[in-house]
Amino acid sequence: MPKPSPQSLTELMQRAHDMAGVSLADIAFENGINVPQDLKRDKGWVGQLIEMELGAIAGSRPEPDFIHLGIELKTIPIDQKGKPLETTYVTVAPLTDIHGLTWEQSVVFHKLQSVLWVPIEGERHIPVGQRRVGTPLLWSPSTAEMALLKQDWEEIMEKIALGKVDNITARHGEVLQLRPKAANSHTLTESIGPDGTIQLSNPRGFYLKIPFTQQILRNAFL
Template sequence: MAVFSMPPPADERELLARAQALAGLSFAQIAAHLGRQVPRDLRRAKGWVGELLELALGATSGSQAAPDFPALGVEMKTLPLWADGRPKESTYVCTVPLTDFDACWETSWIRRKLNRVLWLPVEAQTGVPLSVRRVGMALLWSPNSEEEAMLRADWEELMDMVCLGQLEMITAHYGVCLQIRPKAANGDALCEGIGEDGARVRTLPRGFYLRSTFTAALLGRYYASWSFSEN
C-alpha cells in the first residue's frame, strides 16, 4: 500500500483549514486516505497518532530541531482527551538543556516551541479501539501575556535549579504550568548534566512538559464545552 502525505501548507490559514477538516474523522478514515495501517494499539507504536496527523497536514520537520511547519513557525501538538474533554496526560514540549543552557527566556528553545502551536485534540478514552478514535476541532494558539508570564516564571525557576546542579532535587511537583520529568527509553539512556559541585555527571535526559491543568484551562478558554461523547 502506497503511503501518501500532504504538501506543506502555504500559510496559517491553509494549515488551520486542513486541521479543521479532520474534525470528527476517525484514525481509520485518515489512515485509509494516506495509505497507512492502523496498529492494534499504541503500546508498540508510540508516536503513531502524531506521525499520522503530521502526514495529513503536511508537516516537514520530522526529527529536526525545528517547528513541525518550519516555514510557518508553527508547532503541532496532539492533546489526548478523556471522553468528557479532560486532558489525559501532560504534554511533552521539548528536551531540557542540561549543559548548554539557554541564556534567557526570550531566546530559549521552549519559548520558540510554544510561540505558535496548532493543538489537535484526539480521543484517548480507555476501551475505545484506536481505529475508531476521532480527532477534535483544531486550535491555533499563541500564549497571551498571562500565560507567557506563568510559563516564563516556571522556566526560570526550573532552569535555575538545573544550572545550580540540583537535577536530582527536581520533581514533577515543581512548576505551576511547566514541569521537568525524566525522558528516556530506559535507565541506561544517560546524558551529561551538571552536578552540585559544577562537575559533569551522567544523568537521565529530562523533558519539559505542560501540566494537564494548564491545557485544561486552555481548552476552557477557547471552547465553550468539549466532550467526545457528544460529538
C-alpha cells in the same frame, strides 16, 4: 506518502478543520498506514499520523513543526468531557552549556509562540482506529500564560545550572514541568553535577501540565 506542507495559515487550518470528526483509521487508510492494536509500543503514532496528514516538516528538529508559518503542532488526547488525559511534551531540556541562556532564546519559548492544538479521543476503551479527531484550535499564550511559563522555565533552569537536576520532580513548576525523557532508565546523558563538574543523568524533557492545557481548551470551547 506525506502531504506537501501547507503554504499558508489558511491552508493549514482548512486541513485541520477537514479532519474534525474523522476517525484515525480513515486518515491512516488515506495515507497507506496500518493502525496499531494499541499505543503501548507506538506511543507517538497518533502524532506522526496527524503530522503526515497536515504536512508538518520539522520532525524532531528543535523548531516549530511548520517553521515557515511559525506554528507548532500538538495532538492532545482527551476524554469525553474534553479533559486532557496526559501531559504535553514540548522539547528536550538542555542539561549542559546553558550559561547565559535566556527564556527568549529557549526552544520552549519558540515552540510555544503559536500552537495548533488537535484534540483526539484518547480513552483506552475506544479502539485506536475508531478514535476521532476533534475541532482544532490555534493558540498563542496570553501575557499571563507567558509569564507563568517563563517563571517555571527560569526556576527549573536555575536548578539545572546549580547541579540539582536529579532533585527536580514533576511537582516543580505551576504550568511547566521537567520529567525524564528516555525509552528506559538506562539511557544517560551529560548534565551539570552538584560540584559543577559533568555527571551522567537521564535525559529530561519539558512538559505542559494537564490543568494548563485543560484551561486552554476550556477557554476556547466553552
